[in-house]
Amino acid sequence: MTTILVPYHHDEPLPDGGIDVRADVTVHPDFPDAGRWERLTALCAATADAVAPVVASGAVPTVLSGDCLVLSGTLAGAQRGGADPAVVWFDAHGDLHTLETTTSGYLGGLSLRLALGAHSDLWSGPLGLRPVTPERAVLVDARDLDPAEADFLAAPGSVRRIPVDEVDGDTVPDGPLVLHVDVDVVDPADLPGLLFPAPGGPPASAVVAACRRLLATGRVVAVDIACPWHPAADDAERAGRAALLAELTAPR
Numbered sequence: 001m002t003t004i005l006v007p008y009h010h011d012e013p014l015p016d017g018g019i020d021v022r023a024d025v026t027v028h029p030d031f032p033d034a035g036r037w038e039r040l041t042a043l044c045a046a047t048a049d050a051v052a053p054v055v056a057s058g059a060v061p062t063v064l065s066g067d068c069l070v071l072s073g074t075l076a077g078a079q080r081g082g083a084d085p086a087v088v089w090f091d092a093h094g095d096l097h098t099l100e101t102t103t104s105g106y107l108g109g110l111s112l113r114l115a116l117g118a119h120s121d122l123w124s125g126p127l128g129l130r131p132v133t134p135e136r137a138v139l140v141d142a143r144d145l146d147p148a149e150a151d152f153l154a155a156p157g158s159v160r161r162i163p164v165d166e167v168d169g170d171t172v173p174d175g176p177l178v179l180h181v182d183v184d185v186v187d188p189a190d191l192p193g194l195l196f197p198a199p200g201g202p203p204a205s206a207v208v209a210a211c212r213r214l215l216a217t218g219r220v221v222a223v224d225i226a227c228p229w230h231p232a233a234d235d236a237e238r239a240g241r242a243a244l245l246a247e248l249t250a251p252r
């Protein structure tokens, strides 16, 4: 298994130990001296460059980063590596905003919508990403939705939503899959220090078990793990995070 570390939250480097894993490849793009979107595109393009040869070789890379935008780099890399995957998106949030609907201005809150082709002039176009159609994406858990996100999901033919316990090969789209896990899908009591804690989530063990069920289908071509958390406050937080990442990146 190839572990690819993208140690950034948006275009800001994470502090040392921000994501404490042994990586085979660490992505450090040449950030252009340009606007936010150009910088974020550079980060995703560098991620895609790392992912594509691994997928082309038939191996399953695991990408770890500080936010959900990087999924677009993982997906573009998987596509360039020869796959045409659907997306299974574990997240407490929908990440379905556009620049018009976001109320916080947090760009990570647009991540899934960008992968579906929103703002293609800013994102999928420059990145060389083929947007995924809404029927080829499924949201897992997503218990903390903003009104505009709920409206988007209510439209016919939109992205489906399923609970963690229902995840298996039959409830997700057919064919190859990119598995995206925002660790904030885990209940914050089980994973303290998240940037966007959303109570009422599943325990870490249920999330790990659901991921294993998908991996067991043999259809997952790339795993993308987002860790939007504050620096660990103490050794207990560090240990809890390390244990979760060890389970999610365990050899398979």
Ligand SMILES: NC(=[NH2+])NCCC[C@H](N)C(=O)O
Binding pocket: 068, 091, 093, 094, 095, 097, 102, 103, 104, 105, 106, 108, 109, 110, 144, 146, 182, 184, 196, 228
């Ligand atoms: N994947 C995440 N952690 N997303 C956080 C998004 C929070 C909120 N919905 C916003 O757009 O600001």
